[in-house]
Amino acid sequence: MAWVQELCPKSEFYGDAYDQFGLFGRDSKTVMAHCVHSDENEIRRMKENGVFIAHCPESNTNLSSGVAPIRQYLEEGMHVGLGSDVAAGSTENMFVAMRYAVQASKLRWRLKDKKLTQLTMAEVFYMATKGGGEFFGKVGSFEAGYEMDAVVLDDKRLIYPQEMNVEQRLERMIYLADEREVYAKYVAGEKVAD
Template sequence: MENIKIYKGDIVFTKQTDYFECFKDGYIVVNNNKVYGTYSSLPEEFENLEIIDYSNNLIIPGFVDLHTHAPQFENRGLGLDKELIPWLETYTFIEESKFKDIDYARNVYSSFVEKLKENGTTRAVLFSSIHKEGTKILFDIVHSSGISAFIGKVNMDRNCPDYIKEDTYESLNDTIEIINEYANKYPLVKPIITPRFIPTCSDKMLISLGRIANEHNLKIQSHLSENQGEIDWVSELHPQIKGYANVYNSFGLLKPKNTIMAHCVYSDENEMNILKENGVFVAHCPASNTNLSSGIAPIKDMLNNNLNIGLGSDISAGHEISMTKVMVLAAQLSKIKWIYNNRNSSFLSTSEVFYLATKGGGQFFGKVGSFEKDYEFDALVIDDSNLSKLDLSLEERIQKFIYIGNHTNIKKIYVCGNEIK
């Protein structure tokens, strides 16, 4: 062991969904950016080493935002009394088209990334816009911030306004140019294949993107079963294929353990099975699903069914960039679903939503989102002293932070062992 760091504090994380692991005045030993061990008392072998002392502060894993759109940042809060398709056509496509202007892109992306980081999001999976140069700027800005991300240039070549519709050939070429330039440029910021969704991508586009993902060993992200109108549209466009997820699958876009599908609000048992068989990550976006009146995704059922699930802010259909706010919304929506389902089964607990926002989504990045051995050390140091006058357990303190804390409680941020705040 060569590069050891020892952190002391009130450590909380979720190894599994159903309870919080808590170490009051505990220690995390980090070796070369990875967790070596988490302890209640410091093992003798480390006793003479310097300790970075965050006593009385909570130390928790950094948050993972599994689905969000960087170029929609300025759109937050606008048009949220519309449903998906009218919202896209009235506001979102127009806003995204502005990102051909690289000065505008730099300006908005800088604010967006700053807000992500400020709120303790240490890992994010981002949609950019269709624009090649703007997307490159987003890579550079995210890298400079110190956070880790997958970034996808969006591909779309049909069923959208001309001002944002791509030529198929150019779109694929731009995608490959970005891959060649950025696949190995930064250690923590990588490209991801990003067809917007089935309605806006031709068959030729989808087949080619599946092939590019394979050839370049890349991950894939898109949207699935968000809204009933969208689902009907997909079945009209692909009448020969039964089920929305099967359309992606038929184009090679459900890459085992390497694909994120956002929403999955209307995924039935069949579709859940396809997602499970392919190890697809479901990005649950509760703010977005309520804002656009889409529906309530069956996340508790999916969790019971052992699907891979994380949480997404889905800016700007979602209005909250803070993952603690997203956690609260996920828990609340799950309770509403439970109430209207005759109180059958159960709803998401606080430890479950915390798990989804840390280890659940973190698994898309590898060993991320926990303080178990060999996990990359992503951490937030939280001063929660202003949140309660009560004498609380660690589990109660993390509940308080999730529900009533905010970014001002976050004192330090680590990503893969690097202190970035």
């Protein structure tokens, strides 16, 4: 951030350096990764310009640069998707990214800001599906008019002694699943893998 400030001394904040060149939303789709240190001015401009946020929680912890205030971004109606950031992460597995998102939000809540409660399973699932899909258009949901992109899961390997509803089964998948639970994948209605 300091280097960008040196390169663009007239910028008010990090994102403003991009905005001065038409690269911060509005007419060009923009994804800002991490957003750990965004101040109120940058957050306001991101909202005004429709900038998307890629939350990469494993990267936040591996780089020890801080944990993004994702609860605030969601409450303000900002576009937030979940990422794995393989440059500072260890996997492309979105189940792992969802786990890390919940864990990182708990650390932020506990150590930095008690006003921003931890993320729920439903919220991280949204960020991994429809929230991230918003950038690409009508993807990430089973709603009418959306492309039929889907991952079919089979959780019978994850034995549990009690009956579980769908939400509980999804939470169990987020915490315990890996590639073995993926039964099939579809992109735009076409099966791409078993």
